[in-house]
Amino acid sequence: MYEDNASDTVIGVLREIRTLARDGAPGDRLPSVRTLVARHHVSPLTVQAAIRTASAEGLVDVQPGKGSYIAAPRAETPTADLSWQSVALGPGRQGEEVLSSLLAVPSEHAITLSSGYIDSTLQPVTALGAALARAARQPTSWERGPIEGRHDLRGWFAREAGGRLRAADMTICSGGQPALATAFRGLAAPGDVLLVESPTYLGAIAAGRDAGLRVVPVPADADGVRPDLLADAFRRTGARLFYCQPLHANPHGGVLATSRRADVLAAAADAGAFIMEDDWARGLTIDGTPPPPLAADDVNGHVVYLRSLTKVVAPGLRVAAIGARGVAGTRLRTARVLDDFFVAGPLQAATIDFVTSPAWRRHFTALRSGLHTRRDALLAALRTHLPHLAPSTPPSGGLHVWLRLPEDVDESALVTAAAAQNVVVFGGRPWFAAEAPAPHLRLSIGGAPADSYDDGVRRLSRAFTTV
Ligand SMILES: Cc1ncc(COP(=O)(O)O)c(C=O)c1O
Structure with a gap:
């Protein structure tokens, strides 16, 4: 549920609240903040964060000045038939799917070589x-x-x-x-x-x-x-x-x-x-x-x-x-x-x-050096594992390296094969408003740390051998 964002201490308190909500009756009062503080040896702020999360999950009602109570569960509703909507709406808008796949959040185990944004380590x-x-x-x-x-x-x-x-x-x-x-x-x-x-x-x-x-x-x-x-x-x-x-x-x-x-x-x-x-x-x-x-x-x-x-x-x-x-x-x-x-x-x-x-200028000094290291790491990895694809002129900036693939490579099969190797890359086809002259791949340097490119490109080269 919300555990991704919660610290371990918040999660400990949250677990207890979830158990109380599951085993108690709607309207039962939760232990006070002071009691939870003493029981979990955490600060009142931590307890309040756990209560807020439980409230967002619909498990508790917070009543200002009174305390927190177990919320009534949502009534079970009969299964709905929403299929009529496809008929009413007709085809989707053009470009929706490709943009959604570009912005999809990759699995945390994957190496992301397709990100249009800089990750949190490069952000101020x-x-x-x-x-x-x-x-x-x-x-x-x-x-x-x-x-x-x-x-x-x-x-x-x-x-x-x-x-x-x-x-x-x-x-x-x-x-x-x-x-x-x-x-x-x-x-x-x-x-x-x-x-x-x-x-x-x-x-x-x-x-x-x-x-x-x-x-x-x-x-x-x-x-x-x-x-x-x-x-x-x-x-x-x-x-x-x-x-x-x-x-x-x-x-x-x-x-x-x-x-x-x-x-x-x-x-x-x-x-x-x-x-x-x-x-x-x-x-x-x-x-x-x-x-x-x-x-x-x-x-x-x-x-x-x-x-x-x-x-x-x-x-x-x-x-x-x-x-x-x-x-x-x-x-x-x-x-x-x-x-x-x-x-x-x-x-x-x-x-x-x-x-x-002053943070604005400082940010750009750090960003330039961070992108420099990442771009060079990606290019070095390409020269090692996929030398025939390494670009002769590296990009002088931006977040992407654009690779032209051999004519006979099936670009979308390669993207799928790369995903199976847990490396996320984006195919070239959607970037052309008409026919693409050749298959391409777009690799990005915003979303992965410099020390992951060697492994990422090695996995990509493995994907090549399967298509
Ligand atoms: C060239 C270009 N323009 C505009 C955008 C839109 O970005 P945003 O809406 O995040 O500013 C993007 C995002 O990928 C882009 O690559």
Whole structure:
């Protein structure tokens, strides 16, 4: 039940409460906190934590000032027939399954080489906890606040983007994925074309399709999207929106080359189109200095800029900002209100506290070195156990290593065989909006410690021998 999160001492008290609830009658009073403290030699806080857990499990009723009582069990209900719902609902929404499998929580015995987030050892949990505690103590955090988000936080995101974006152009969202869904609905109409790099983030493909857009791929390589093909695609399809990740693109890690930036912007300007820049990996650079966002070079408002903090800080910090100048900015704000009103005040307050504290910079120094060690450990493991797959150019940042597999390898059979070896990897197919040119695997460095890659890749090489 809740034992995963409870300390051993809490579990000891909880066991007794569960036994009392099972053997007693509804309405019986539980022993007092003082009695449980004496019996288990623990603090009152520990006893209270156990009672709270039992209350969440529906085993006890806590009556303030009186004590805790055994709760009445839920009445047995006859088995329901819910099968009519499949007929009523028809087919599911596109992309739901693949996104759910991407976000599935792996078994604790598995080595996770597929995680889109950094694990707790890389997260600044102490500083985040302190920031959230301070935020929660400010009564104004719990107020409604402006729907587009706190002005100071919007200003911070705008300054980080550089260029001409101002606080007034930014809207705070609860993460990158909802921001993409909002942007695709707010800036395009069903039936319109959405151009995407190929391969690209499968959640963007899914959100585009869910908004009724026709998602058309434009080939990208290690230097980002090919500007000549992008210009062609704009001309041929009449698209007004192009989704791209200029920095450490997920899944392949490419960075849009300096020599291509002006041509990409010109292609969008010629087409009278928007570029949706997903800057999710800012802060995940391992080698060298990252180029500034494309938004910094944008003069006439063609770039819509998205920056989320979930990947670089912690998945629980579901705070992002989306920025656009002119009517596009207004459209985004309106679209977002329709989606979910506004982001929780305490989370916004904690974010501005954290990003303006010394802990913010300290976090990135530690993160860079942690990712460096993990990436190199993964590459070394590949060179040892699967040398024919090791990439010739390692990614200079981001969370993923993209492997092209031999033509005859059945990618999904390999993913299943790897799972049987207790190593979680993700296949390449869903990252292509049209046919995949070859089978691929995406291996990630966010979710497993550096000393697990050798074993993980050894298991993966064993999986290879079975497909
Ligand atoms: C490129 C990219 N953009 C956006 C997202 C959405 O992330 P979040 O909603 O956690 O900010 C992801 C998550 O995997 C991603 O890889």
